[in-house]
Amino acid sequence: MCESTERGASAASEVSRIDFDIEWPPKHAAAYLLEEPAPILIDAGDPEERAEATIREGLATRGYAFADIEAVVVTHPHSDHIGQVPLLYEAGATVYAPRPVLEQLERDPSDLAAGVRDIGRSAGYRGEAIEREIERATSSLERNRDLLASRATVPFAFGEPFTVAGRTFEPIHTPGHQVHHAALATDLNGERVLFSGDALIEPFRPGAINVGIDYGAYDAVDDFHRAMDRLEGQAVDRVFPGHGPVFTDYASAVENTRSKLESLTGETLEAVTAVGPATPREITRNRAGEVRYPAQLLDTLGALGTLEGRDRVEYEERDGVRYYSFRKASP
Known part of the structure; x- marks a missing residue:
């Protein structure tokens, strides 16, 4: 103390x-x-x-x-x-x-x-x-x-x-x-x-x-x-x-x-691009390596929500599981 x-x-x-x-x-x-x-x-x-x-x-x-x-x-x-x-x-x-x-x-x-x-x-x-x-x-x-x-x-x-x-x-x-x-x-x-x-x-x-x-x-x-x-x-x-x-x-x-929130969002987008279609847990492992604390996954979930709102990612849901991919721009 x-x-x-x-x-x-x-x-x-x-x-x-x-x-x-x-x-x-x-x-x-x-x-x-x-x-x-x-x-x-x-x-x-x-x-x-x-x-x-x-x-x-x-x-x-x-x-x-x-x-x-x-x-x-x-x-x-x-x-x-x-x-x-x-x-x-x-x-x-x-x-x-x-x-x-x-x-x-x-x-x-x-x-x-x-x-x-x-x-x-x-x-x-x-x-x-x-x-x-x-x-x-x-x-x-x-x-x-x-x-x-x-x-x-x-x-x-x-x-x-x-x-x-x-x-x-x-x-x-x-x-x-x-x-x-x-x-x-x-x-x-x-x-x-x-x-x-x-x-x-x-x-x-x-x-x-x-x-x-x-x-x-x-x-x-x-x-x-x-x-x-x-x-x-x-x-x-x-x-x-x-x-x-x-x-x-x-x-x-x-x-x-x-700035750090934007860095998190950018890192998450890079991870989606690298491993997608992928679950948030898989994206977290790609972004952060070994996942030791719940906050690491929660950061990813929040960043994915922001990226979805910005039309940068999309997901397909199968049996309740989300699989995120990079969202390509419309022609």
Whole structure:
């Protein structure tokens, strides 16, 4: 765990960062403590036991205990950002989360299973592989429902400013990494700052996970571009991301994210051209080599959806499986 502090010019408020070790790339996730008369935590680390020790130590370093935290504001419902919500809630914190996230967590598991089965089959999964993905998705739903849905007492809506312990946040809908992701803008010590979660990270592009293997997976890259459209018009001085360092070159980060999305799309088109007609799983192996993380396949699904929308690829469906080919221009 490492902890650092960002100070504004007047030092009226401070933002302290708590880093949690996680098992998947980029191997860490960040939460942020706004040190004010009523302290606010943005995101809450992962659910592992070591994360509880990390957040306790991080708070104690700044002179706080769990019971001192007035509120927790969640950017998106991935486990590395909501893991310690239950402990903070039980200690008395009010929990804020996007309303569509809470609605999503109330989904019928059988409906989720149907989505995973249909989209998994379309990607080239078969038999037991599909059942494993269904188990993964439904277990994730149950876990996140337990971590967040039963604790979040105040939902907020995108595009409508809301106030937490006297501080006003503007929630910006930034899908792509997660379909109901919120980036949170606020004024802090004379700066306009953005708690960007996993929507905008300076050193790398977050995976286009969006909905996972489910209905909407092929919309992920288009959704990510829509998120960049919304962020591009914002005047932001400093960004506090969910991974990677705090940064100030906001415009370049937006531009680089767009560029990396286009690179993904171009690489996917090259893979389709090389191996098509091919399933998304086969295209992913050609594009990325060994497929070690679900995000690699999900990136491909999102890129294929974008390429189809641009009339660059087409697919033939056989027994629910999509076989993509390069779409030749009409004579």
